[in-house]
Amino acid sequence: xxxxxxxxxxxxxxxxxxxxxxxxxxxxxxxxxxxxxxxxxxxxxxxxxxxxxxxxxxxxxxxxxxxxxxxxxxxxxxxxxxxxxxxxxxxxxxxxxxxxxxxxxxxxxxxxxxxxxxxxxxxxxxxxxxxxxxxxxxxxxxxxxxxxxxxxxxxxxxxxxxxxxxxxxxxxxxxxxxxxxxxxxxxxxxxxxxxxxxxxxxxxxxxxxxxxxxxxxxxxxxxxxxxxxxxxxxxxxxxxxxxxxxxxxxxxxxxxxxxxxxxxxxxxxxxxxxxxxxxxxxxxxxxxxxxxxxxxxxxxxx
Amino acid sequence: xxxxxxxxxxxxxxxxxxxxxxxxxxxxxxxxxxxxxxxxxxxxxxxxxxxxxxxxxxxxxxxxxxxxxxxxxxxxxxxxxxxxxxxxxxxxxxxxxxxxxxxxxxxxxxxxxxxxxxxxxxxxxxxxxxxxxxxxxxxxxxxxxxxxxxxxxxxxxxxxxxxxxxxxxxxxxxxxxxxxxxxxxxxxxxxxxxxxxxxxxxxxxxxxxxxxxxxxxxxxxxxxxxxxxxxxxxxxxxxxxxxxxxxxxxxxxxxxxxxxxxxxxxxxxxxxxxxxxxxxxxxxxxxxxxxxxxxxxxxxxxxxxxxxxxxxxxxxxxxxxxxxxxxxxxxxxxxxxxxxxxxxxxxxxxxxxxxxxxxxxxxxxx
Numbered sequence: 001x002x003x004x005x006x007x008x009x010x011x012x013x014x015x016x017x018x019x020x021x022x023x024x025x026x027x028x029x030x031x032x033x034x035x036x037x038x039x040x041x042x043x044x045x046x047x048x049x050x051x052x053x054x055x056x057x058x059x060x061x062x063x064x065x066x067x068x069x070x071x072x073x074x075x076x077x078x079x080x081x082x083x084x085x086x087x088x089x090x091x092x093x094x095x096x097x098x099x100x101x102x103x104x105x106x107x108x109x110x111x112x113x114x115x116x117x118x119x120x121x122x123x124x125x126x127x128x129x130x131x132x133x134x135x136x137x138x139x140x141x142x143x144x145x146x147x148x149x150x151x152x153x154x155x156x157x158x159x160x161x162x163x164x165x166x167x168x169x170x171x172x173x174x175x176x177x178x179x180x181x182x183x184x185x186x187x188x189x190x191x192x193x194x195x196x197x198x199x200x201x202x203x204x205x206x207x208x209x210x211x212x213x214x215x216x217x218x219x220x221x222x223x224x225x226x227x228x229x230x231x232x233x234x235x236x237x238x239x240x241x242x243x244x245x246x247x248x249x250x251x252x253x254x255x256x257x258x259x260x261x262x263x264x265x266x267x268x269x270x271x272x273x274x275x276x277x278x279x280x281x282x283x284x285x286x287x288x289x290x291x292x293x294x295x296x297x298x299x300x301x302x
Numbered sequence: 303x304x305x306x307x308x309x310x311x312x313x314x315x316x317x318x319x320x321x322x323x324x325x326x327x328x329x330x331x332x333x334x335x336x337x338x339x340x341x342x343x344x345x346x347x348x349x350x351x352x353x354x355x356x357x358x359x360x361x362x363x364x365x366x367x368x369x370x371x372x373x374x375x376x377x378x379x380x381x382x383x384x385x386x387x388x389x390x391x392x393x394x395x396x397x398x399x400x401x402x403x404x405x406x407x408x409x410x411x412x413x414x415x416x417x418x419x420x421x422x423x424x425x426x427x428x429x430x431x432x433x434x435x436x437x438x439x440x441x442x443x444x445x446x447x448x449x450x451x452x453x454x455x456x457x458x459x460x461x462x463x464x465x466x467x468x469x470x471x472x473x474x475x476x477x478x479x480x481x482x483x484x485x486x487x488x489x490x491x492x493x494x495x496x497x498x499x500x501x502x503x504x505x506x507x508x509x510x511x512x513x514x515x516x517x518x519x520x521x522x523x524x525x526x527x528x529x530x531x532x533x534x535x536x537x538x539x540x541x542x543x544x545x546x547x548x549x550x551x552x553x554x555x556x557x558x559x560x561x562x563x564x565x566x567x568x569x570x571x572x573x574x575x576x577x578x579x580x581x582x583x584x585x586x587x588x589x590x591x592x593x594x595x596x597x598x599x600x601x602x603x604x605x606x607x608x609x610x611x612x613x614x615x616x617x618x619x620x621x622x623x624x625x626x627x628x629x630x631x632x633x634x635x636x637x638x639x640x641x642x643x644x645x646x647x648x649x650x651x652x653x654x655x656x657x658x659x660x661x662x663x664x665x666x667x668x
Contacts, residue, residue: 192387195354200401200452201375210400214391 052271075271088253091163099231111182133176178223185219304455312359322512337499338509380449381458388433395429419450459491546586587658593634596649603655
């Protein structure tokens with residue numbers, strides 16, 4: 001009503017849309033797209049869950065794929081009672097944890113040196129680190145084959161077909177990106193903070209451990225989550241470099257042992273994939289708050 | 303004893319000379335303020351004393367020992383930064399004790415020193431708070447506390463009050479002065495604010511273009527500036543500079559501003575200025591407070607003149623009047639009750655006993 005009386009009193013005055021109406025429309029569009037995306041992205045995992053609860057007979061029967069007539073946990077029981085699956089899981093877990101530790105140890109120190117200890121060529125090196133990340137792994141595994149062969153010939157160490165080789169391999173993917181994240185994070189810490197520490201009598205190492213790591217903890221956690229996810233989900237390198245069943249990690253293990261020729265054991269494949277997705281999910285759930293803080297760091301002055 | 307000595311100190315960034323060879327002697331317990339416009343090299347000089355910048359030439363000595371190659375932690379200095387640089391993940395107590403802990407000082411000594419410093423700065427009740435829970439002024443106190451607990455030979459302040467609002471800045475200025483009276487440590491303080499420099503310093507060092515223009519007590523700089531730069535930089539509103547000529551008539555000297563306006567030079571200055579009669583590029587320097595409204599009682603060397611006022615700025619306790627001489631704006635300070643009105647003529651009085659004669663070609667005060 002107030003709108004109308006103002007408009008009639010001053011006809012030349014431009015009409016402004018009401019703020020709350022703007023907001024209502026913005027919210028409607030937000031809901032529309034968010035629901036759309038949620039459905040789109042949640043469909044595959046839900047389909048996996050439904051399939052994992054069906055018997056093989058029901059999966060192959062021409063019934064409604066979104067409906068379970070005879071729910072069963074048989075797939076889970078079968079998979080978890082197989083020693084094989086537990087070996088894959090163990091291999092993946094050890095590899096991922098070791099890769100996370102190794103990556104963070106290298107990239108935190110590298111990022112600190114590149115971001116803070118001004119030395120000749122540090123800027124070029126920092127760019128170089130990022131460029132390494134841009135090289136696709138598909139280009140790298142043939143040269144890596146050659147290198148492994150050379151190591152075997154000259155040093156007598158067989159790197160092929162061992163799960164622990166992945167601990168050396170994955171950091172080639174994770175270290176550049178984690179370093180890049182940490183360089184950005186360290187660069188956002190005011191220069192005066194390390195100068196204050198320097199005057200207070202801290203060595204470079206003490207400045208790193210007592211000031212930078214605690215202050216940059218959200219960034220370190222973001223890099224940790226990233227590293228864990230990459231090494232847990234890594235498929236190409238283990239597929240190319242490991243063959244024996246006892247040396248496989250989870251993603252490759254599920255594919256190679258549950259697909260026999262042209263027989264796809266869908267129920268168990270879906271069960272394995274769901275169980276395999278659990279650890280990153282649990283880690284995300286625990287560290288989500290830190291992760292978001294890490295992603296938005298530097299957006300506002302704290 | 304902690305004198306700080308700078309000998310021919312130079313700082314070069316690639317090809318740019320930031321500091322061009324400065325000499326400075328700071329005595330023990332002295333409060334020295336480095337002041338100048340941005341880019342004059344004052345912060346660079348402070349950072350060289352701290353050891354945060356390497357020096358490209360010359361020597362810096364603290365307490366008689368040359369420290370050119372000594373790392374900051376071994377120079378026994380403490381620094382307070384413009385943005386406080388408090389460690390955000392530590393509480394106030396931990397922030398203040400960090401340096402002592404690194405030196406492996408016994409716990410009870412740390413505790414005693416932190417509490418003592420907290421008492422001096424009145425932050426005892428803030429000791430277990432995190433920096434983000436503190437206001438700007440409280441953070442600044444903590445930053446000072448962190449410096450005090452280390453009981454260093456030299457305190458270095460790098461524009462510590464620039465991030466505070468005007469009112470708090472004045473308050474903290476007094477606070478810093480009080481602290482220096484309690485904890486008498488040699489202090490080097492950098493600021494671009496000449497009021498801060500004047501109020502805090504035992505001696506002020508005015509820097510410009512990487513060189514020291516003048517070193518002296520606040521009063522020396524104010525009343526006897528050595529160069530036009532110092533004369534214009536110290537004091538607010540700034541000193542008026544008016545192009546003039548020096549004439550000799552009947553044994554007396556006169557400064558002539560234009561055809562209608564000239565003043566006799568005080569007789570005690572005749573000997574000092576007589577060599578500059580007829581010289582080109584001379585300027586008369588007169589501070590705004592030496593141009594006031596006319597009064598019935600005439601003191602020696604005071605001369606009345608009429609001027610049309612362009613702008614009037616009432617400040618409360620005084621009124622600033624602006625008028626134009628030789629195409630340049632000139633400022634005077636008159637009594638609020640003197641009835642200054644814009645666009646009207648007013649009888650003003652110039653006090654020539656505080657005049658300065660400047661050679662504009664060399665920038666030197668004669």
